[in-house]
Amino acid sequence: MVIHESAEDYLESILIVQERLGSVRSIDIVNELGYSKPSVSIAMKKLRENGYISMAADGTITLNDSGLEVASRVYGRHKTLTRLFTLLGVSPEIAAEDACKVEHDLNEETFARIKEFVQKHEPAER
Numbered sequence: 001m002v003i004h005e006s007a008e009d010y011l012e013s014i015l016i017v018q019e020r021l022g023s024v025r026s027i028d029i030v031n032e033l034g035y036s037k038p039s040v041s042i043a044m045k046k047l048r049e050n051g052y053i054s055m056a057a058d059g060t061i062t063l064n065d066s067g068l069e070v071a072s073r074v075y076g077r078h079k080t081l082t083r084l085f086t087l088l089g090v091s092p093e094i095a096a097e098d099a100c101k102v103e104h105d106l107n108e109e110t111f112a113r114i115k116e117f118v119q120k121h122e123p124a125e126r
Contacts, residue, residue, distance in 0.1 A: 003052075005104045008074045009033070010043050011052060014063055015071035024061040077103040077111060083118050 010029065017028045029040045044061065047053045052067030063071055078099045085095035106114070 003070055006043070007047060007050075007052070008070055008104055009100075010040075010047060011063065011067050011071040012074040012078065014053065014061055015068070015075050018063070025059045026061065029061075074103055077106070080111070080115050080118055083122060084114055087118065087121055 010033075013029055013032045014024050017024045017032055021028060026037070026040050026044055029035070029044070030037050033040070035043075044053065044055065047067065048055055051064055052070065054062045054064055056062070078096075081099035081102055082092070082095045085098055086092055090098070
């Protein structure tokens with residue numbers, strides 16, 4: 001199944017909010033992305049219907065295996081591209097913003113070379 005960029009963004013946001021807050025509700029996605037409550041509600045319904053997420057009775061959103069795979073892939077690309085852009089001297093804020101624009105469209109081969117480059121040139125962590 002082909003997943004659209006907007007769905008990838010929602011799944012990535014669920015993962016980010018989950019890492020930050022521990023649990024995720026639709027309002028957290030509204031706050032994270034700045035979208036309207038109805039837009040997020042419609043998107044969550046579609047993601048649930050397509051098997052990417054589950055929603056508990058209390059409104060807590062959980063990524064299913066397929067949703068976690070997509071979210072992890074996109075978020076990994078986002079982090080790697082942000083690191084590349086900051087290595088090039090771009091401010092962290094602009095780097096993260098630009099990574100969002102690029103993360104969905106790169107060919108796997110191109111991204112693999114970028115990842116290798118970043119790993120080679122990134123300062124060692126202490």
